[in-house]
Amino acid sequence: MNRVEPPVAADDDRPVDLSGDESVLPEQTSDDTDRGWGERSDTNDDRLWEDRPPHWG
Numbered sequence: 001m002n003r004v005e006p007p008v009a010a011d012d013d014r015p016v017d018l019s020g021d022e023s024v025l026p027e028q029t030s031d032d033t034d035r036g037w038g039e040r041s042d043t044n045d046d047r048l049w050e051d052r053p054p055h056w057g
Helices: 045-050
Strands: none
Touching: none
């Protein structure tokens, strides 16, 4: 018995439902973060604010 498969639609012909609220692509990928680049996520901003010179206000 030979089974005949239905033809597969090309990507351009395939329907895509975009009516939902979910986004198709994320705003930011995990590779586009400090951790994705292998950098540490903590900053030393607090230390820099504490060590600023008095004339900076």
